[in-house]
Each structure stands twice: as structure tokens, then as C-alpha cells.
Amino acid sequence: MNGDLNVPLFDMVMCLSDAMDLVSPIVTGHHKRVAYIASSIAAELGISKEDEKDLIIAGALHDVGAFSLSERIDSLNWDLSQEILQETEVFTASPDYRYIGSVSHAELGYCLIKKFSPFAKIANIVRYHHVAWNQGRGKCFKGREVPLGSHILNLADAIDILIDKEREIIGQSKLISEKIIEKKGNSFKPELVDAFVSLAQKEAFWFNIVSSTIDRTLSKRVQGVNIELNPASLLSLANLFSQIIDFRSRFTATHSSGVAASAEALAKLIGLSDLKCQQIKIAGYLHDLGKLAVPPEILNKDTKLTKNEFNVIKKHPFYTYQILDRVKGLDQIKTWASYHHERIDGRGYPFHAKGEEIPIEARIMAVADVFTAITEDRPYRQGMNLKRATNILEEMASDGALDPKIVLILKDNLVKIDRFRIEAQARKAKDYEHFWEEVQQY
CATH class of the missing domain: 1.10.3210.10 (Hypothetical protein af1432)
Structure with missing residues (x-):
């Protein structure tokens, strides 16, 4: 490699997503599927390509704050997802090796990635991706505004968790849609659920979620807005x-x-x-x-x-x-x-x-x-x-x-x-x- 070194940011994000998948086969592909679902909902809503790119990166990194396998599996348990901001987790990697705190993997992810300037906006999306809509009260959390991208990510996360990866995908689509609709207004912002229901009518949407070429699909979606490091x-x-x-x-x-x-x-x-x-x-x-x-x-x-x-x-x-x-x-x-x-x-x-x-x-x-x-x-x-x-x-x-x-x-x-x-x-x-x-x- 001669001359200047320039590396696409998206490639490095996918690299880290691959690395996080190594924690366990249980979580393999989850981040990329969430990134794809979130970007599809964003496109359905007519959100800008720049914001869609941010959602793809946020989706690919959304569980970066989960350091152990148990935390990763908990983050995939949708039944727990609405209480996850209050759950107690133990982290023995702190400097004095004794710290016990009540904080979510979403908050940890935010604190980890916000220092890298291209991730400043993305960090906030990750921070609130488990905040429920709660009839509009989820617009804010602890006095801070929750980005629209966080609510999209919360919905995308739930959709992927509901998919049985061992079964044929189209046969599950109706039941998944019904379960999401049940939570409309409570867990999820209504207009986002409507966008998802529209997408769910398209077989291609579901096929792309479980496709082995999902990396290529995501790469195409960031073309023109990807930056080089x-x-x-x-x-x-x-x-x-x-x-x-x-x-x-x-x-x-x-x-x-x-x-x-x-x-x-x-x-x-x-x-x-x-x-x-x-x-x-x-x-x-x-x-x-x-x-x-x-x-x-x-x-x-x-x-x-x-x-x-x-x-x-x-x-x-x-x-x-x-x-x-x-x-x-x-x-x-x-x-x-x-x-x-x-x-x-x-x-x-x-x-x-x-x-x-x-x-x-x-x-x-x-x-x-x-x-x-x-x-x-x-x-x-x-x-x-x-x-x-x-x-x-x-x-x-x-x-x-x-x-x-x-x-x-x-x-x-x-x-x-x-x-x-x-x-x-x-x-x-x-x-x-x-x-x-x-x-x-x-």
C-alpha cells in the first residue's frame, strides 16, 4: 500500500459488526438485519439519504455496549426490551474491577462511540434505541429529546427479534406484522408501524432481511454518502x-x-x-x-x-x-x-x-x-x-x-x-x- 491511506468508514463499521457477531452464533447477523430493516423504514418515510446512512451505521453498532454474551442475549429478548433502561448489569472490566451499576447497554454504547466525531449523531440514536413511544411520552427521556432514528431502530430491533431464523420467512410475515401492530402507540410510534406494514406487503423486503447478500444491499444504500477515513x-x-x-x-x-x-x-x-x-x-x-x-x-x-x-x-x-x-x-x-x-x-x-x-x-x-x-x-x-x-x-x-x-x-x-x-x-x-x-x- 503506497501513498495516502484512505479507508471507507462503512467498511470499518461492517468490520466491527462482523467482530461483534463472534461473541456467539446466537447473535450472528442481528446488527446488519436491524440496519437493513431500519433503513428500509426510513426510505419508506422519505427520510434523507444522509439520515438513512446514519441509521444503517447505528443499526450495525446498536449493541456495541453489550460486553458479555449474557448482555447480548438479554438485548435480543424483546420481552425485556421495554425495561432494559432500568435493568441492573454488572461490569467487571471497570478500572477498579469492582464497579456495579444500573445502566443499559444502550447507554454504554453511547458513551463508547460518541467520542469518535463521525459517530456523534449516531451515538444519540444508539443511546435511546430501547425507549418506547408510550403514547407520545417517548418523545423525550429524562428531559432529553429522543431522535426519530432511535424509535425507528427500536422497531427494527423488535422486528428482527420476532423472526424465527430456522423457519421460512414469508410464512412468518403476517404474524410478525400482527405482533408489531398490537404494540402500535405503546411500544412503537404509529407512523413508523404504518411504514413497516406497507413494507411488509413486499416479499422482497423479507427476502432481503435473510439474504446472504445483505452486506451488498447495505453498501449500495450508503453510496454517495459514505466517507473515507x-x-x-x-x-x-x-x-x-x-x-x-x-x-x-x-x-x-x-x-x-x-x-x-x-x-x-x-x-x-x-x-x-x-x-x-x-x-x-x-x-x-x-x-x-x-x-x-x-x-x-x-x-x-x-x-x-x-x-x-x-x-x-x-x-x-x-x-x-x-x-x-x-x-x-x-x-x-x-x-x-x-x-x-x-x-x-x-x-x-x-x-x-x-x-x-x-x-x-x-x-x-x-x-x-x-x-x-x-x-x-x-x-x-x-x-x-x-x-x-x-x-x-x-x-x-x-x-x-x-x-x-x-x-x-x-x-x-x-x-x-x-x-x-x-x-x-x-x-x-x-x-x-x-x-x-x-x-x-x-
């Missing part, structure tokens, strides 16, 4: 991705930021271009994206993993590659991010790349990942001191795991690189602390 915007979005990844485990809550900082520092010392250094930092934020496929009980285990558990862990770089593979412009970054467990001698995983098959940027990522993992503090143990960490890295280089030249550069600049890592992880820990403080206000 420059390197700085992509870095900001990758940082958001890392928060979503790291929030799932209290043991590695700032890990990706440490890897990103260490990898960037090594890349600069090796003399790579400014653009490549920025790309390596992005790869550092994204390298554990596939860990969304690993159950929290394995991620959070503080004792030795069983053979079967380690086999599950081995999936994560493979899924990182697969998820990023769909994004135009990330051809190199996906390799650098997903090769961080490959070894120079070919005995790594999951691709068993070796020697020159592993680009220098991926070798940097591997060293940065090990260095961060063994030196960072975790709730169940203190990080290694620099002397012991250096010995481990040198042993791994001698054993054919890591590139000896990169390990030597790290050793020669050990204090400097460690300072970058510590500062980056401290900033991230502060960000998390601020996040949880903000969440507790609601």
Missing part, C-alpha cells in the same frame, strides 16, 4: 475498536494501547516511514480484534489454560485476519495485526508463516505484543522487571520465535520504549476511569 481518523477509530476489545477482559484492559505504543516506537527506531509508523500503531490497536470470539471465562482465567482452551485462544489472530480482510485499504495492516503469534521458525499460529514470509512490520508487532504482555501489570500479578523481560525476549529470539534484530533494538532502547508503553497504558487507564465515572452519572 484518512490515517488520523482511522487511527482514532482503531483506538475505539481497541476499547471494545479490551473492555471484555479486566486482565488486559489497556493491552492494545501498550502494544500500539511499543510497536510504533520500534518502527520509528528502525527507520520506517511516518505513514508506516502510523499504520503499525493502527495494527497494534486492532491486533486482538479476533479475541471477541474467545469467551470471557477463558480471557479472564488467571491459571494455566487447558489444551482445549489454548486451542480456542489460537482462533483470535485468524479471526482478526478474516474480519479485516473485508476492508478495502487494510491489506498490509491485516497481515501485520494477525501475524503477531507467528514465529520466525514457522512454529507459530495460526498460519505457520516463517522467515521472509513474515514482514518486518509483523515481526515488530510480535515483539511489541510479548514485551507489553510480560511487563504490564495485571490484577493477578505484577509485570516483570525490565531485566527479566529482556531475558525472556532474548530466549524467544534464540529459540526461533522472535526476530533477534528487533529484540536487540528494543534492548538498546529499553527504558525509552517502556516509558512510551507505560504512558500509553496510563492514558488508557485514565480514559477508562473517566468512562466509568461518566456512565455512573446515568
